[in-house]
Amino acid sequence: MNDLTKYYEILKRGGYKLTNQRKVVLETLYNHRKAHLTVDEVYQFVRETNPEIGLATVYRNIQILNRLGIIEKISFDDKDIRYEIFYEDIPIHHYHLICRQCGNVDELELDFMDRYKGMLEAEKGFEALDAQIKIYGICKNCIVKNSEEAE
């Protein structure tokens, strides 16, 4: 069983009710957290177990979760808008490696903020709170695949 109570707390504190639909949407985002789902993908998963849930409800709840900072909008390919859920004590600072060839998205932790925070404050007078980093390139698998094909 997933422990989503932490999110439930946030919802309750925000004055939102814990409806079944809300829970299912949240659970879907959590269970597929590595997949960075689109709204429609969430909807498809939700329908599998709860065919009565409407698309508008999925939209509304994703909007609320986003507003509460439970999930975040992110796009890797200029096409789809995806959502990522913040889970566990995941550092706010986990970043993404995106393969230009196969589109795969990998996660990564970096000491980025520790390293640059002071510099930004000193040089720009900017108080950095968090960052979103997307690094584009070619992933390990594709590098291997490419070298094999070149033989």
Added chain:
Amino acid sequence: MNDLTKYYEILKRGGYKLTNQRKVVLETLYNHRKAHLTVDEVYQFVRETNPEIGLATVYRNIQILNRLGIIEKISFDDKDIRYEIFYEDIPIHHYHLICRQCGNVDELELDFMDRYKGMLEAEKGFEALDAQIKIYGICKNCIVKNSEEAE
């Protein structure tokens, strides 16, 4: 006079014609390059001097410029989709500081890629090509404003 010939070359090499509409869109994106315009903002500017240009043409040309790597899609606030033009010999690696309070966007150069490229290759087998970094926080102006109001 702006020197947009570099972009014209890219367009021609890509097999695209240099129509007046195309030039005006490109020029608008260039002249307002710090503003990171939305499609509609580009359209509004374009109309000022060329009221006959249609919105669809703006869309089509922005799409082409994007495809050619002359401009890039970017969003700072989860709402608007904006476009940024690559200009001069700007390092691919110029990043953004976004103020959570006033929404202002500032640019910044970092030694990020130099610093992490080797590490990514060694640890993840990932060949990094470029990165997009957005740092969210509170800008200098807002910090000053906040402290004044607190008095």
Added chain:
DNA sequence: CTCACTGCAAAGTCTTTGCATGCTC
């Protein structure tokens, strides 16, 4: 002179909203 490009309007796609009903608290 040819073929890509444009303007317009219509069609798509994605997202939000209004309203009657249902369900948490």
Added chain:
DNA sequence: GAGCATGCAAAGACTTTGCAGTGAG
């Protein structure tokens, strides 16, 4: 029970597309 949440359908916002006419190369 009161009021937020839901489902549905309709409306809205944004983007793409079809087509006939235009213009760059």
